[in-house]
Amino acid sequence: MDALHPELLLEQVLATFAGASDPRLREIVVAAARHLHAFAEEVGLQSDERRAGVAFLTAVGQKSSDVRQEFELLSDVLGLSSLVETLSTPEGATLQTLTGPFYAPGSPARRFGESMVERDDGDPPAILRGRVTDRAGGAVAGATLDVWQNASNRLYAIQDPRQPRFNLRGRYTTDAGGRYEIRTIRPVSYSIPDDGPVGALLRATGRHPWRAAHVHLLVTAPGHRPLTTEVFDADSDYLESDAVFGVAPELVLRFEPDADGVAIAHFDIVLDGGPHEP
Ligand code: BEZ
Ligand code: FE
DSSP, X not given: OOTTSHHHHHHHHHHTTTTOSSHHHHHHHHHHHHHHHHHHHHHTOOHHHHHHHHHHHHHHHHHOBTTBOHHHHHHXXXXXXXXXXXXXXXXXXXXXXXXXXXXXXXXXXXXTTOBOOOSOOOOOEEEEEEEEEETTSOBOTTOEEEEXXXXXXXXXXXXXXXXXXXXXXXXXXXXXXXXXXXXXXXOOOEEOOOSSHHHHHHHHTTOOOEEOOEEEEEEEOTTBOOEEEEEEETTOTTTTSOTTOOOOGGGEEOOEEOTTSOXXXXXXXXXXXXXXXX
């Protein structure tokens, strides 16, 4: 048997997975092995390069901890996280985006229109408002919007012990018409954590670590599929080069000043599932 012929070698590898009891697991590992072999062949991968790759993945693992998930970050900067969220967004529903590392459960409930600014840093005020509906256009009353945003020092409250714990975090609820209103500040761009191997990869490949200015929303309602999404400020830098490929045109909002100089943006959200849908 010519085990060293690439095609035969691949066949042998794939055959070893035939006994997997979970068909979905088999489908995934078979396709992963196939693509990995094709990749090595395409670039003519050398032994030292394969070892460098193993060393890189080892460093990614070693950088990971309870509070730092470097593999997630790697998935993010490769566009894999955004790809998977996009592919799993139901037709007609608001685009899903990655959650990122800075979500924390337990944000306080806030009233309609209440500010989630817990420390006044003199930042430009903003209001984000809109409606939550199902795909048939019916209002989703009582939906929860769990919102998180970084401060103008570019840090989220969970990264920054000097901020009040719940600064720029809050859980809002839609009214009977499905409407919500969040008072906050204009978001600012920030760098993803780049002090680990993923940051080294970005530098080695001439990439920057910046994310366009955004606000995250986790929207939940009984009988509906939970939605994690984010909205971007149309005036932000990095909209064309977001480090984790989260920007899509339908998520980019223009903030327009009202008579009081408060920047207002409108974002309607469509959830999958619900009473109108089988
Ligand atoms: C974020 O938007 O919070 C984020 C997403 C991916 C990596 C780092 C940060
Ligand atoms: Fe973020």
